[in-house]
Amino acid sequence: MRVLKAMEQTNFLPNAMARNLAKNKSYLLGVMIPDVKNTVLDDLIHGINHVSELYGYNTMLSLTSGMLENELHYFNKFREIQADGIILASDYLKENLITNIKQTNIPCILVGRDRSDAIPSVHIDNITAAYEAVTYLIQQGHRKIGMLRLRNEDIASGYHRYQGYAQALTEAGITINGDWVIECGVSVEDGMMAMRKICETTDIPTAIFCATDRIAIGAINYLYERGLSVPDDISIYGFDGIDMASIIRPKLSTVKYSATEIGMTAARNLIKLIKGETITPRHWVIPHYLKNRESVRLLK
Amino acid sequence: MRVLKAMEQTNFLPNAMARNLAKNKSYLLGVMIPDVKNTVLDDLIHGINHVSELYGYNTMLSLTSGMLENELHYFNKFREIQADGIILASDYLKENLITNIKQTNIPCILVGRDRSDAIPSVHIDNITAAYEAVTYLIQQGHRKIGMLRLRNEDIASGYHRYQGYAQALTEAGITINGDWVIECGVSVEDGMMAMRKICETTDIPTAIFCATDRIAIGAINYLYERGLSVPDDISIYGFDGIDMASIIRPKLSTVKYSATEIGMTAARNLIKLIKGETITPRHWVIPHYLKNRESVRLLK
DNA sequence: CAAAGCCAGGAAAACGCTTTCCTTGATTTA
DNA sequence: TAAATCAAGGAAAGCGTTTTCCTGGCTTTG
Structure with missing residues (x-):
């Protein structure tokens, strides 16, 4: 009690590494994204960051350029650093990585790839x-x-x-x-x-x-x-x-469609997964709609 | 020797948390950025990621919305998580944070803010x-x-x-x-x-x-x-x-101008700083040039 | 008033690695 | 052949937390 107060006063910052090691929990979410130079993915990041922040998680962003070898590389990086879960925004997704994910059974959510079977995902139709x-x-x-x-x-x-x-x-x-x-x-x-x-x-x-x-x-x-x-x-x-x-x-x-929403549901459900909750459904599809403006002409 | 081989075979992944704790080094670079929804900052991130990757560092991205309280918040987060150094892309920079940085003397590089005195920086003129x-x-x-x-x-x-x-x-x-x-x-x-x-x-x-x-x-x-x-x-x-x-x-x-280059020199010099090398100069200005196209008319 | 039950605080073990130190067996040298 | 040198492997301590366990003093109860 008194010692705690003393800590406060000397504005002591706990060592997160030590804490994570002891608790076997990192409060880290790994996020793999092909590229940031893409408005859609920016929104996605915003969505992910927003809810992970909300739940006290940190996110770690990796740029894969959509290449499988990079995805594999970062996947292992995330495991090394004891990420609690991974959000994988990958279009180019060989089964290779999938089986990798499955056998390590680290909580993982796929983003942007629909009709995927094995791993929970969020995407549009x-x-x-x-x-x-x-x-x-x-x-x-x-x-x-x-x-x-x-x-x-x-x-x-x-x-x-x-x-x-x-x-x-x-x-x-x-x-x-x-x-x-x-x-x-x-x-x-x-x-x-x-x-x-x-x-x-x-x-x-x-x-x-x-x-x-x-x-x-x-x-x-x-x-x-x-x-x-x-x-x-x-x-x-x-x-x-x-x-x-x-x-x-x-x-x-x-x-x-709202990429922010994709990111938010991905993060939200990843955290559920991490907590051991069973999530259902396992696939979320985010609504889309047509925004018809001027670039299409009526052909009579 | 033999035990090392055994490790290889069982494709063992070391626990980075434990390693970091033991070595008192995280190989983590904290990056604070107002926003990703900005092409310039995207390039910046690319530059930073590229060289930090090169040197075996991971980066952790935080979105501050350019708000001081967020910067303070993430600054402490980065310290908790034992980041080896911080890149701070901040326009809105009260002295508050500056003194904070100085007294914790964690390696830090400022980005995008020129004419700054105390902390090394990279920017354009x-x-x-x-x-x-x-x-x-x-x-x-x-x-x-x-x-x-x-x-x-x-x-x-x-x-x-x-x-x-x-x-x-x-x-x-x-x-x-x-x-x-x-x-x-x-x-x-x-x-x-x-x-x-x-x-x-x-x-x-x-x-x-x-x-x-x-x-x-x-x-x-x-x-x-x-x-x-x-x-x-x-x-x-x-x-x-x-x-x-x-x-x-x-x-x-x-x-x-090349925001990528800004990011690269920032990361490069932050890593030098982390290694304890003295960096000189302490301020880098990245070249710019005029790209005159069609939106300006000659007024006779 | 004594015995049982509680609570707070301190000590110790554990997390998985690095680092240092020490042992042991092998290699070299006189 | 014996002593000195060296290298490699094993044991132990330490990193800064959390968690578990234990102790001693306090409160409650019969």
Whole structure:
């Protein structure tokens, strides 16, 4: 009692390392993220940090560049440092890591990768979202619809967005034109290059569905430089709802969702998991909605 | 020897907590940053992470929202967790924290705040950069030049950018029109609102120097909505050189510098400091340059 | 008033590693 | 061959906490 008071007065700071060692608990959450240079992921971090802070946890951020070897590396780092749990925002997710996670049975939540089985996850319904966006384009009278899709089939969200696109087209009785489906990196420049490829086809589509807003912004940018008008010549649809989407001209129509909310539910449930609570459901899907703005034209 | 081999085989992971406790070294770098929703800071994080990774350090990121109480809070958190050193990206920096840092004498590097005395720092020369940008505007024939400046005088970089602006004007024999200097938050929306205030003045300036690119983008956005043309009606100059600056139309003229490099030198020197090396100089200024694009018009 | 029950405070063990010290067996040298 | 040198492995102490256990003094109860 008295000794405690003395501690207060000398503004003594306990050694967290020693405490963690003794308690066998680190109050540390490992967070793996491909990149911070991405508005969506920024929001995700905010969400995660917010609730982990709330529960007295610290977060440790690792940038994986979406590469498996880095993920493996940091996974072990997190284990070494005795992280209580891990949030893994990974699109490129080989089974390798999955089994790794399972056999160490460290609490873990997957983010952004839907339809995953073994490990709890939180994500949006990419297939449905893409389906709705492309269906909207069809409703606006478009039938020649291309897609700037993510490059690697291993990228789950990218693949699902393509699936939704394909599904919407086939359902409308439209056959997919392979020339109009371009694989594309994630940067604005990648979007520009991909759009160029589309413009080089003999028959140019009237609308393009883009896998991300950054790609869409790149596409718009390229079209502008080429002297083509969006949406008069070509309509563009984005995905993610980043803030720049409402700033560029024309304002970008896009699929919007709250990455902050993804982050929050991920952190919230990871902490439950850590506490040993059983969480149900094991997969959360965060709502999305279409934000239709100016970049799509009604084709009569 | 044999026991080591056995460890390898059972893929044993050492407990970093125990190791750190025993060695009295955490290989942890605490990083305090106002916000991640800012391209500049993203680059900064990349730079820091890159070199800390190189030297075998882990980084722990804390978001302070630029608030002193949070900085104090995380500062103690970092001490508790035995961080080997701290990188503090703080604009709003009361002496309070400074003395705190000094008396605990934990290795620490300041980022983004120039002209600081006590603690080693890395930053750009905001005053000169702003001076050069505004001087460029003057050279282009502008004399009615406003500024969208950061709100709080405690925000060092914001204040210095204003100083550079003021200096350029006075040197050119132009008196500052208070109606054209608007205090402004950091978001795109803030930029829009501030620009509106400028437009409501009876005499509208021909050029606006903006404290950040995001503000500049907001300004351009507002002018577009109001039916005014950039640069025909009003010229806009930004600051930071974020990637969106070259994407929006018109392409934004701006002061560019490498935040990545800031982060890298900060981390590099923090680690030196931790190792007990004496670092000299104690303040590094990272170069900047003007990136003149389309948003400024030549006034004859 | 004595025996039983409590509570607070102190001592000791444990957490998993590093570091230091010491032993033991091997190698070198005269 | 015996003494001196060396290297490697094992034992023990220490890092700063938490947790468990124990003791001694205090309060309660019959």
